[in-house]
Amino acid sequence: MSQPRILELVKxxxxxxxxxxxxxxxxxxxxILRQRLRGPAxxxxxxxxxxxxxxxxxxxxxxxxxxxxxxxxxxxxxIQIAKLRGKGRPKKKRTAAESKSAKKKK
Amino acid sequence: xxxxxxxxxxxxxxLSGFVNTRLIRxxxxxxAVEQTEPERQALRYLIRNxxxxxxxxxxxxxxxxxxxxxxxxxxxKNRCVASGTARAVFRDFRINRFQFRMQAxxxxxxxxxxxxx
Numbered sequence: 746m747s748q749p750r751i752l753e754l755v756k757x758x759x760x761x762x763x764x765x766x767x768x769x770x771x772x773x774x775x776x777i778l779r780q781r782l783r784g785p786a787x788x789x790x791x792x793x794x795x796x797x798x799x800x801x802x803x804x805x806x807x808x809x810x811x812x813x814x815x816x817x818x819x820x821x822x823x824i825q826i827a828k829l830r831g832k833g834r835p836k837k838k839r840t841a842a843e844s845k846s847a848k849k850k851k
Numbered sequence: 852x853x854x855x856x857x858x859x860x861x862x863x864x865x866l867s868g869f870v871n872t873r874l875i876r877x878x879x880x881x882x883a884v885e886q887t888e889p890e891r892q893a894l895r896y897l898i899r900n901x902x903x904x905x906x907x908x909x910x911x912x913x914x915x916x917x918x919x920x921x922x923x924x925x926x927x928k929n930r931c932v933a934s935g936t937a938r939a940v941f942r943d944f945r946i947n948r949f950q951f952r953m954q955a956x957x958x959x960x961x962x963x964x965x966x967x968x
Contacts, residue, residue, distance in 0.1 A: 771901060771902060772899060772900070772901040773899075773900050773901070773902055774895070774896045774897070774898070774899030774900035774901075776899075777892055777895045777896040777899055778892075778896055780892065782888050782889070782892075783884075783888070783924065784884055784885030784886075784888040785885060787881050787884055787885060787924065787927060788881045788882055788884070788885040790878075790881060790929065790930075790932075790945065791866055791868070791874065791877075791878050791881075791930075791932060792866065792867050792868045792932060793865060793866070793867065794864070794865045794866055794867045795867050797867075
């Protein structure tokens with residue numbers, strides 16, 4: 746086959762398979778356009794948030810249904826016991842004067 | 852456009868499971884990369900295309916280099932989903948070697964069996 750005929754063949758081939766016809770082999774950056782987007786795969790690495798007990802509570806509380814969170818109940822009970830033993834958290838200092846006086850006591 | 856990392860931080864944490872600061876930071880980077888990937892690829896195309904005027908390509912280079920560091924895919928580091936560790940993380944299981952050992956021995960990884968010969 747002659748040179749122009751081969752070129753014509755390649756051109757047709759490129760048109761049919763939607764490729765870039767570039768006989769001079771210029772750097773046109775088409776390899777960037779051919780790349781697949783990696784973003785969705787990268788962003789899906791960590792597990793997304795799923796439904797928690799608190800979400801259920803928030804949906805069912807307004808409907809007048811009662812819920813019981815055992816972990817939360819245990820936590821509140823432990824706090825009550827700590828308070829009775831005098832091991833509860835100190836009172837929050839609301840003003841600058843209060844926090845100063847607390848420091849001076851030392 | 853401000854160059855603060857906080858602009859990639861969601862108002863509410865959308866992760867479950869093990870969470871620490873470095874893991875959240877990596878997650879934010881991943882989201883930033885996902886959002887800006889088409890823009891970055893378009894700029895990369897302009898830069899690589901030698902048939903475009905030199906001025907356009909130089910402007911694209913400048914614009915790409917001035918994008919926030921969080922939008923760069925090389926900033927992403929695969930971290931362990933179960934412990935947040937960044938070293939020796941198996942890509943297939945998304946956990947690091949110690950977590951892998953613990954979970955495999957506990958039978959929590961289907962198809963994983965301790966080798967013996």
